[in-house]
Amino acid sequence: MPLHKAKDKWHAALKKINFSKAARHTEIEVEEALGRITTAPVFAGHSSPSHNVAAMDGIAVHFADLASASDASPVRLTEKQFKAVNTGNALPLEFDAVVMIEDVHQVDNGEVELAIPATPWQHVRTIGEDIVATELIIPEGHTIRPIDQGAMLATGVTTISVKEAPRMVVIPTGSELIQPGTTPEPGQIIEFNSRILAGYLNEWGAVASGAFPVSDDKEKLQEAITDAAAENDVVIINAGASAGTRDYTSTVLAELGEVVVHGVAIKPGKPVILAIVDDTPVVGLPGYPVSAILTMRLFVRDMINDFMDIKPMEPQWTTARMSRPVHSAMGVDEFVRITLGQVGEELMATPAGKGAGAVMSLVRGDALLTLPVGSEGAGAGEEVQVELLRPLSDVQSTLVAIGSHDNIIDVLANLLHKGQQTIRISSAHVGSMGGIMAIKRGEAHLAGSHLLDEESGEYNISFIKRFLKGIPLQLINLCYRQQGLIVAKGNPLHITGLNDVASKNLRFINRQNGAGTRLLTDKTLRDLGITPDAINGYDHEEYTHMSIAASIANGSVDCGMGILAAANALNLDFVPVAEERYDLIIPKQFMEDIKIMALLELIHNSIEFKTLVDRLGGYSLRDSGNLIYEQ
Numbered sequence: 001m002p003l004h005k006a007k008d009k010w011h012a013a014l015k016k017i018n019f020s021k022a023a024r025h026t027e028i029e030v031e032e033a034l035g036r037i038t039t040a041p042v043f044a045g046h047s048s049p050s051h052n053v054a055a056m057d058g059i060a061v062h063f064a065d066l067a068s069a070s071d072a073s074p075v076r077l078t079e080k081q082f083k084a085v086n087t088g089n090a091l092p093l094e095f096d097a098v099v100m101i102e103d104v105h106q107v108d109n110g111e112v113e114l115a116i117p118a119t120p121w122q123h124v125r126t127i128g129e130d131i132v133a134t135e136l137i138i139p140e141g142h143t144i145r146p147i148d149q150g151a152m153l154a155t156g157v158t159t160i161s162v163k164e165a166p167r168m169v170v171i172p173t174g175s176e177l178i179q180p181g182t183t184p185e186p187g188q189i190i191e192f193n194s195r196i197l198a199g200y201l202n203e204w205g206a207v208a209s210g211a212f213p214v215s216d217d218k219e220k221l222q223e224a225i226t227d228a229a230a231e232n233d234v235v236i237i238n239a240g241a242s243a244g245t246r247d248y249t250s251t252v253l254a255e256l257g258e259v260v261v262h263g264v265a266i267k268p269g270k271p272v273i274l275a276i277v278d279d280t281p282v283v284g285l286p287g288y289p290v291s292a293i294l295t296m297r298l299f300v301r302d303m304i305n306d307f308m309d310i311k312p313m314e315p316q317w318t319t320a321r322m323s324r325p326v327h328s329a330m331g332v333d334e335f336v337r338i339t340l341g342q343v344g345e346e347l348m349a350t351p352a353g354k355g356a357g358a359v360m361s362l363v364r365g366d367a368l369l370t371l372p373v374g375s376e377g378a379g380a381g382e383e384v385q386v387e388l389l390r391p392l393s394d395v396q397s398t399l400v401a402i403g404s405h406d407n408i409i410d411v412l413a414n415l416l417h418k419g420q421q422t423i424r425i426s427s428a429h430v431g432s433m434g435g436i437m438a439i440k441r442g443e444a445h446l447a448g449s450h451l452l453d454e455e456s457g458e459y460n461i462s463f464i465k466r467f468l469k470g471i472p473l474q475l476i477n478l479c480y481r482q483q484g485l486i487v488a489k490g491n492p493l494h495i496t497g498l499n500d501v502a503s504k505n506l507r508f509i510n511r512q513n514g515a516g517t518r519l520l521t522d523k524t525l526r527d528l529g530i531t532p533d534a535i536n537g538y539d540h541e542e543y544t545h546m547s548i549a550a551s552i553a554n555g556s557v558d559c560g561m562g563i564l565a566a567a568n569a570l571n572l573d574f575v576p577v578a579e580e581r582y583d584l585i586i587p588k589q590f591m592e593d594i595k596i597m598a599l600l601e602l603i604h605n606s607i608e609f610k611t612l613v614d615r616l617g618g619y620s621l622r623d624s625g626n627l628i629y630e631q
Contacts, residue, residue: 002373003298003333006264010274010299013260017279020306024164030152033144035205036162037310042137045156047128054085056123059104060095063118074105074115082112091124098123131155141310166233166307168201168208170194171224173240173249174287177213193238193289197296204304206234216240218248225256229280234303236296237273239287249273249284257282265373267334269295290362294335316388318367320349323402323443324430325380328371337365338386339426341400341445344589348400348443349386350428364426366395381441394424399595401427403435403447404516405544406582407565408479408619411612415602416595423595429543432460433514436467439585445596447585448478450516454523459581461629468631472588475629478603479582482564482618483520485575486549495559495575502530508537509551509560516580517545521561524577546570564618579620583628600625 001009014020025039054060059082069075083092091098097118105113131137137151138144144162152160170193177191184190194210201208214224221240228235240249250273253259257277262284264272268291273284283300285292305312320340328334337352352365367386371377378384388395399416401409405427413425430438435447453462460475487495493506498521501508511517525532532538537557542548545566551557553570567574590596602609604625613619 001261001263002265006261006274007299009261013258013274013276014281014303014306017276017281019281019303020309025161026164027159027161030149030158030160033149033160033162034146036144036165037205037308038138038140038142038144039161039163041139042152042157042160044131044133044135044137047133048131048151048154049125049127049129051127052091052121053125054087054089054091054098054123055125056098056100057086058099058101058123059083059112060085060091061097061099061114061118062095063097063120063122066097066099066114066116066118069114069117071115074113076107076111076113079110096120096124163308163310165205165207166304167231168198168206168234168236169211169228169232170197170201170208170236170238171211171228172213172238173216173221174213175215175217193287193292196289197236197238197285197292200293200296201236201300201304204301205308205310206304216248218252221248222252222256225252225277225282229256229277229282232280233307234300235277235280235282236300237282237284238292240284253277253282253284265332266295266298267329267332269298269335270332272299274299290337293362294368316392317385318347318388318392320347320367320384320386321443322378322380322382322384323348323350323400323428323438323441324434325377326351326369326371327377328375330376331373333373334371334375336369336371337362338367338369339364339398339428340366340386340395341398341426342396343400343443343445346442347395349384350400350402350426362389366390366398366426397422397595398424398426399446399599400444401425401446401448402430402438402444403428403449403585404432404582405429405546406448406478406481406563407545407569407616408582408613409448411609411616412599412602415606415609415612416598423598431512431515431518431543433463436463436585439473439587440468440471442587445586445590445593446599448582449585450481450580450582452516452519452523452580460583460585464585464629464631468585471631473631474586474588474591474627476584476586476600476603477581477623477626477628478584479613479624480579480620480622481582482574482576482578483517483561483580484564484577485559486552486562486567487559487573487575488552488555489571489573491573491575493558497528497575497577498524498530498535499528501536501559502534505536506558507556508535509540509542509548509557510535510538511548511561512541512543515543517561520578520580565616568617574618581623581628588630 061082066075103116107113138148172191172194176189178188180190191213198208198210214221237249240247250262253275259275261274271286272295275282285295326336338349339352341348367388369386409427416423432449432451435449438444439447449460451460451463545562548560548562549566549570564574
């Protein structure tokens with residue numbers, strides 16, 4: 001069903017059960033009211049302060065007694081004419097001013113001498129100076145902040161009436177689910193979705209919690225939904241919404257109540273179920289976390305606003321330019337996670353990943369790009385409207401790195417983020433040649449590159465001269481690193497090089513076209529006289545060294561070309577092939593940018609940076625930070 005029709009049908013079903021009968025209210029303790037919304041104005045129970053109090057440490061006096069005080073003619077006060085007070089002490093009724101202790105000179109017989117006159121109510125907080133009894137503290141419809149809680153408590157208000165938030169529960173389903181902290185065996189999955197989903201629901205204003213997982217058992221699921229519907233305002237079912245042999249959610253909901261919608265033309269999130277059970281809305285979400293989150297944003301966030309009769313926050317939109325193309329499946333509204341970065345005058349948008357299970361695409365995501373039904377996608381350089389997921393100020397402190405992947409970039413990202421300027425790195429792993437093209441189009445602050453020119457034996461410079469002619473830039477070394485074949489722990493297949501991969505018909509995984517590692521692979525094959533079609537898996541491509549290592553670690557392939565640090569990270573073995581130079585291409589227009597300056601400062605002077613890189617293994621920083629070439 002098209003998204004707009006699904007929303008209309010769902011809203012009609014909610015209206016039928018009077019779901020937003022809401023704006024129900026409840027009395028709660030002020031100390032528990034943070035973030036809640038008032039349903040009535042709150043007035044001060046008494047004044048604050050409720051009596052005159054000293055605002056300084058010193059002595060309480062009659063101001064008239066000091067009218068003639070001066071340096072030339074100080075005034076002496078007897079013990080009956082003053083009283084010692086500390087800040088916050090009630091001012092005795094017979095006094096009307098406070099003199100700071102620093103201005104008081106102690107003399108004999110308990111008397112004091114003062115050389116400065118006092119004014120009426122000097123250094124005194126008078127009754128109601130802050131809040132007067134019956135004064136309005138906060139109005140109806142106000143979202144309570146910590147300072148509001150303090151103001152209410154200060155005037156004797158201890159309970160208030162707030163809008164009742166919808167009670168929601170997230171029920172994860174699946175016999176394969178295990179709890180966090182348990183090491184998964186093959187076929188098991190750590191259940192973290194309910195924590196994410198309940199967290200978003202609470203952030204949006206609900207009172208939500210996660211339930212214990214329900215196994216793939218129809219009767220148990222039926223019992224869990226029935227109980228949850230009786231105890232909550234909304235029930236969220238995670239997983240089981242599709243059409244697998246153990247996906248019972250739709251069947252159970254149809255038996256217990258009414259399935260209003262099953263399947264919406266959106267990506268991710270197509271299998272979503274919207275149902276009513278005993279006048280309680282039940283939303284069946286797909287099992288993949290990104291699908292579940294994005295679907296919940298579309299259908300559940302508005303329900304919370306309706307339930308509490310509050311105006312939804314307007315989404316924040318901005319215009320950005322695509323750094324690389326993104327394609328869309330026809331016939332669906334597609335929601336693409338985007339990372340953003342300000343590069344010169346342009347706000348550049350880079351897809352953060354499209355997989356429905358790629359949680360990191362939302363961790364790293366700055367915005368959502370909607371590709372509507374009928375769209376084929378967005379091309380490189382195209383201007384698009386995106387919905388912000390984080391403040392634009394965060395985006396503007398982002399360093400955009402596009403090019404070859406290296407684990408050192410992650411080290412730099414962490415150190416920059418925890419530094420005084422809190423700089424983020426948005427990195428797109430498109431290979432060295434992709435990085436060079438991004439620099440050419442003005443889409444990145446820097447590009448990582450390790451392209452070897454076979455004729456000269458030099459890295460990167462000939463490619464810069466060819467593709468970046470006329471662009472003022474600096475080529476700065478980041479590291480030298482070991483490239484080779486990543487193999488299983490213990491190297492059980494006794495792989496010594498690419499010749500073994502060809503002769504033994506081993507399963508290989510390659511890097512994408514334009515990657516420096518791909519060029520090194522091709523050069524090594526040519527040197528050995530091996531044609532690409534002799535390599536089983538030559539056309540099987542991945543985009544990062546860690547993805548290569550992960551494929552070997554899970555046994556789906558036997559080996560792949562990558563860096564030693566990636567092998568070490570996943571406890572794999574490594575067959576060296578070559579040491580290569582990895583450089584950063586930085587346009588001169590960004591050399592004075594505070595983000596680039598902070599990056600270079602780390603590379604040049606940070607002991608912590610050097611220590612962390614050494615721990616990765618397979619790197620030499622002998623020229624790190626040095627200028628290799630400029631134009």
